Amino acid sequence: MSQYKRLFSIAIILACVLLVLNFGLRSSMGFFMKPISESFGYGREIFAFSLALQNLLWGLTQPIAGAIADRFGSAKAIVGGALLYAAGLYVTAHAGGIWELHIGAGILVGMGIAGTGFGVVLPAMARMVAPEKRAFALGLGTAAGSAGQFLVIPVARSFIEAYGWQTALVLMAAGALLMVLLAASCSGGRQKSDLEDEPDQSLKEALTEASGHVHYWLLIAGFFVCGFQLAFVTVHMPAYLSDQGFDSSVAATSLAMIGLFNIFGSLASGSLSGVHSKKWLLGYIYAGRAVVLALFLVFPITTFSVYAFSIVTGFLWLATVPPTSGLVAQMFGLRYMGTLYGIVFLNHQLGSFAGVWLGGYLFDRTGSYDVVWWATVAIAAVTALIHIFIDERPVARLRLGQAAA
Numbered sequence: 373m374s375q376y377k378r379l380f381s382i383a384i385i386l387a388c389v390l391l392v393l394n395f396g397l398r399s400s401m402g403f404f405m406k407p408i409s410e411s412f413g414y415g416r417e418i419f420a421f422s423l424a425l426q427n428l429l430w431g432l433t434q435p436i437a438g439a440i441a442d443r444f445g446s447a448k449a450i451v452g453g454a455l456l457y458a459a460g461l462y463v464t465a466h467a468g469g470i471w472e473l474h475i476g477a478g479i480l481v482g483m484g485i486a487g488t489g490f491g492v493v494l495p496a497m498a499r500m501v502a503p504e505k506r507a508f509a510l511g512l513g514t515a516a517g518s519a520g521q522f523l524v525i526p527v528a529r530s531f532i533e534a535y536g537w538q539t540a541l542v543l544m545a546a547g548a549l550l551m552v553l554l555a556a557s558c559s560g561g562r563q564k565s566d567l568e569d570e571p572d573q574s575l576k577e578a579l580t581e582a583s584g585h586v587h588y589w590l591l592i593a594g595f596f597v598c599g600f601q602l603a604f605v606t607v608h609m610p611a612y613l614s615d616q617g618f619d620s621s622v623a624a625t626s627l628a629m630i631g632l633f634n635i636f637g638s639l640a641s642g643s644l645s646g647v648h649s650k651k652w653l654l655g656y657i658y659a660g661r662a663v664v665l666a667l668f669l670v671f672p673i674t675t676f677s678v679y680a681f682s683i684v685t686g687f688l689w690l691a692t693v694p695p696t697s698g699l700v701a702q703m704f705g706l707r708y709m710g711t712l713y714g715i716v717f718l719n720h721q722l723g724s725f726a727g728v729w730l731g732g733y734l735f736d737r738t739g740s741y742d743v744v745w746w747a748t749v750a751i752a753a754v755t756a757l758i759h760i761f762i763d764e765r766p767v768a769r770l771r772l773g774q775a776a777a
Contacts (some may be wrong), residue, residue, distance in 0.1 A: 453487015511642010
């Protein structure tokens, strides 16, 4: 292996570790729902709104973080994001009321996730490798996020039980600061040589081109649904299972299993999206989600059904990310991938906001999550159909450039 390849192999590994921390810390926040709500004497809607706000700010600032990464380099965006992430967890740990919870767990953590997550790191990883390995690299990065859910959630739960929710959040803030040390892994890449094959284009031109491309909007609509489903399950599953009489260990195992099997699903999705149609792969994933969710709701809930649901859901969990991010690069090129994927991800987070907040809102008013559970089934089925109509060819600008070359 040449020194060049060895350096970028190390960079890929470190970028994956960064995503382990980013995703693992975020995925643990659902376990703070009950202890924080009970500590302050609030209903679940309050902290659910904080986490919904987190998803919203994550989405709103993702295009900005992507644009900063595209313009000034991914490492700078990651350092800023890591500092915001740690600050948000620390503020939440010392919150004295509603607004501190919203500012810490909502605004600051949301912005921090945007600067250190998929929207910044995946484009950096895509630029590190040759085009034929890009789909697998995106799958590998997505799998790393899944590994974070599997590895960090049990640790966070142990911290809560051993030290209380406030100390647990402080320890997690220290973990967020580690991402500063990993930021340098995303400072390099093959960006210059890759972009030489793409026609010159300004950011304004890229945004105009994408906004006028109907298939970009179909991709956006699909990712809204993805965010709705994932955020609802991540945040409300622990409380839902507790309401059904299960010990918190069942919820921890459930989310950890989702993370574990998501590793395999993400790797498989990354590999398949490199050789098969990305839009059809997305259609199959969303259809599979609809079926799995419906079966989970129809049959009596048992420990076995929870774990079976977790395994299959895990395989489909973030499997949407490699083909979705890959479609952005395939349709529009790499030059502004961070920005354009950030806009797609913004709508993912709008869906996340809706899923998290509606879960808490409807539970407080009806005493049940049933309406939201069945909504996830319906919108997944519709989304599967939407992807049939996506044209996944490169835009005319790129096709002309490829023909000229």
